[in-house]
Amino acid sequence: MAVNKGKIYNQIRRLRFDHNEMTQAELAKAAGVTRQTIMSLEANKYSPSLELAFRIAEVFNQPLEAVFQYQCHSTDE
Amino acid sequence: MDTLRTFSNREWNLMATLVLDLAIAALYFSKLASLPEGLAAPGSALAGIIVQVIIVACIGAALLFGLINWRTGNREPADERDRLIEGKGNSIGYGVLVGAILLMIGHLVADALGVGSDTLPVALSTPLICAHALLICLLAASTVKHLSQLVMYRRGI
Numbered sequence: 723m724a725v726n727k728g729k730i731y732n733q734i735r736r737l738r739f740d741h742n743e744m745t746q747a748e749l750a751k752a753a754g755v756t757r758q759t760i761m762s763l764e765a766n767k768y769s770p771s772l773e774l775a776f777r778i779a780e781v782f783n784q785p786l787e788a789v790f791q792y793q794c795h796s797t798d799e
Numbered sequence: 800m801d802t803l804r805t806f807s808n809r810e811w812n813l814m815a816t817l818v819l820d821l822a823i824a825a826l827y828f829s830k831l832a833s834l835p836e837g838l839a840a841p842g843s844a845l846a847g848i849i850v851q852v853i854i855v856a857c858i859g860a861a862l863l864f865g866l867i868n869w870r871t872g873n874r875e876p877a878d879e880r881d882r883l884i885e886g887k888g889n890s891i892g893y894g895v896l897v898g899a900i901l902l903m904i905g906h907l908v909a910d911a912l913g914v915g916s917d918t919l920p921v922a923l924s925t926p927l928i929c930a931h932a933l934l935i936c937l938l939a940a941s942t943v944k945h946l947s948q949l950v951m952y953r954r955g956i
Contacts, residue, residue, distance in 0.1 A: 755878040758807045758952075762880060767955025771879050 728794040730769045734760070737782045737789060752781045808871040809881065810952050815863045817945045819856070824938050827852045831931075845927075884951045892944025899936035903929075 738744040746764075750757045755774065762768040763778075770778070770790075779789045806814070830848045838844055868874070877885070907923055909915055923929050 756807075756875045756881070758809070759878050759880045762955060765955070768880055774879060 728792055729766070731766060731791045731793060732763060733789055733791075734778065735764045737784065741782060749778070749781060753777045806871075807952075808867065808874045810949060811867045811871055812864065812874070813945050813949050813952070815867055817942065817949070819859055819863060820938060820941055820945070822859070823852060823856045824934075826855060880956075884948050884956060887951060887956065888944045888948035891947045892940045895943045896936060896940035899939055900933075903932055903936060 734749070738746070738749060746757050746760045750760045753760070753774065754777065759768065759770075763770060775786060775790050779786045782789060827848065830852070831845075834841070834844055834848075903923070907929070910923055923932055
């Protein structure tokens, strides 16, 4: 059976630097999460909820798909 | 050591809880094992051990958590990732607790029926031994819960 295993990638690190070298702490405060969560997101160790993804995109004033990308890997199991 | 420097306040607290749980359990069981057999009043000796262990646990927790909060600053409010990790940790710990208790019930039933009584590792023959077996189940569940939360914080979820 074909199973879709995907992973969410993001451009948060690049966007922070494009926004006046915004720090992780500043982004965390603006998005209402801890700095550890931003670190985890940048390292692709955590996939955010839809609400958090929208909040981060709003901080950067970008559409959601400019910040987060979903990469789907089809595997046969 | 570099890994330890990147620990957040929440991760340090988890680590401290883990270490404290195991240290207190080791202290309690070592004191219990050192009780001489055939005591005139085992109840009062046991109560004495429990009071001592509670006092050591309170002092240890105050010192350890005080030190952590002094070194890393106050804990930030939990966000969605913290709540997710807490929930997953609770779920894993609950699974371990249910599994351990089911094993214990099976053991008690096997004891009562006399099935494999010569091969069972520990005889749950008295209420006190049953109480300690339950304590070990709770300790195992709590250890697995905190350990899994630490792993999720470090390796991601």
